[in-house]
Amino acid sequence: xxxxxxxxxxxxxxxxxxxxxxxxxxxxxxxxxxxxxxxxxxxxxxxxxxxxxxxxxxxxxxxxxxxxxxxxxxxxxxxxxxxxxxxxxxxxxxxxxxxxxxxxxxxxxxxxxxxxxxxxxxxxxxxxxxxxxxxxxxxxxxxxxxxxxxxxxxxxxxxxxxxxxxxxxxxxxxxxxxxxxxxxxxxxxxxxxxxxxxxxxxxxxxxxxxxxxxxxxxxxxxxxxxxxxxxxxxxxxxxxxxxxxxxxxxxxxxxxxxxxxxxxxxxxxxxxxxxxxxxxxxxxxxxxxxxxxxxxxxxxxx
Numbered sequence: 001x002x003x004x005x006x007x008x009x010x011x012x013x014x015x016x017x018x019x020x021x022x023x024x025x026x027x028x029x030x031x032x033x034x035x036x037x038x039x040x041x042x043x044x045x046x047x048x049x050x051x052x053x054x055x056x057x058x059x060x061x062x063x064x065x066x067x068x069x070x071x072x073x074x075x076x077x078x079x080x081x082x083x084x085x086x087x088x089x090x091x092x093x094x095x096x097x098x099x100x101x102x103x104x105x106x107x108x109x110x111x112x113x114x115x116x117x118x119x120x121x122x123x124x125x126x127x128x129x130x131x132x133x134x135x136x137x138x139x140x141x142x143x144x145x146x147x148x149x150x151x152x153x154x155x156x157x158x159x160x161x162x163x164x165x166x167x168x169x170x171x172x173x174x175x176x177x178x179x180x181x182x183x184x185x186x187x188x189x190x191x192x193x194x195x196x197x198x199x200x201x202x203x204x205x206x207x208x209x210x211x212x213x214x215x216x217x218x219x220x221x222x223x224x225x226x227x228x229x230x231x232x233x234x235x236x237x238x239x240x241x242x243x244x245x246x247x248x249x250x251x252x253x254x255x256x257x258x259x260x261x262x263x264x265x266x267x268x269x270x271x272x273x274x275x276x277x278x279x280x281x282x283x284x285x286x287x288x289x290x291x292x293x294x295x296x297x298x299x300x301x302x
Contacts, residue, residue: 009076096139168204169297191260195240230275
């Protein structure tokens with residue numbers, strides 16, 4: 001039987017990769033896109049999902065869920081800001097709490113009960129059960145509290161996957177790996193922190209596999225697996241050491257000025273390592289192999 005997925009954040013990097021994977025497995029894939037967002041031409045002719053544009057007031061969400069009747073909703077849409085200003089408060093709450101609340105309300109109103117939600121390891125500063133690194137992480141936690149109501153009162157079945165740093169070929173987000181790839185081609189020095197903070201890098205194929213497995217558990221009615229899980233490599237590494245691995249694999253000595261800028265407020269010096277792993281999921285791509293794939297892709301793309 002053909003399954004149907006509804007993906008929010010489907011034009012983001014992880015959402016794109018998940019949509020391609022599900023399409024390749026013959027899922028019917030629907031993607032929710034805000035009318036205010038910039039939709040890029042990211043799909044091949046063989047796996048183009050159905051795009052649903054909704055207004056910023058979310059009044060169209062109910063109709064989208066009713067029309068698509070997805071087996072599973074994958075909620076990846078969010079606004080990420082590592083540090084915020086007062087003008088960012090409303091957009092953070094709107095994107096990370098209000099949108100998701102309208103989504104789950106539309107789900108239960110239309111008899112759709114299976115949700116794979118996306119959280120962040122940054123909800124666990126200092127390796128604590130809850131301590132947000134930043135306001136972004138606090139809004140992710142707040143949405144989980146909203147979800148709890150729908151779980152208890154409306155029989156919503158939820159698995160929340162808490163992501164660490166993700167990377168892979170074709171990623172254009174302004175994150176660490178893109179910064180290092182760019183630095184390979186530049187001659188000017190790059191100011192970075194002292195580099196002692198630990199980073200947990202998870203390759204995109206492993207991330208997609210976690211989302212896919214979570215969906216399978218929900219569809220199978222494996223209620224015991226509902227809850228939150230860490231999508232971690234299990235091998236955190238100091239930033240300095242990660243750059244050294246990148247240099248060794250790429251054959252390029254990067255011009256890094258360690259200590260050229262200070263650590264951010266509430267810098268994550270130790271990654272969250274006490275979260276449960278989704279049963280049956282383990283990362284398959286070690287860091288060195290992931291970096292090799294990334295560099296090869298960039299070279300092939302010119």
